[in-house]
Amino acid sequence: MANxxxxxxKKRSKTSxxxxxxxxxxPRRFS
Structure with a gap:
């Protein structure tokens, strides 16, 4: 589950x- x-x-990072x-x-405001 942790994996x-x-x-x-990682997938969210690509969209960011x-x-x-x-x-x-x-994204900066979201972070």
């Missing part, structure tokens, strides 16, 4: 990177 959580976090290029203030 599943880690993989899900894409959003960072379009909206750097978006």
């Amino acid at each position: 599943n959580s880690h993989q899900r976090k 990177k894409r959003h960072k290029q379009q909206e750097p203030a978006g």
Whole structure:
């Protein structure tokens, strides 16, 4: 179960990177 959580976090990181290029203030406020 812990491994599943880690993989899900990695997928979110990939989306955050894409959003960072379009909206750097978006993910930063969320973080």
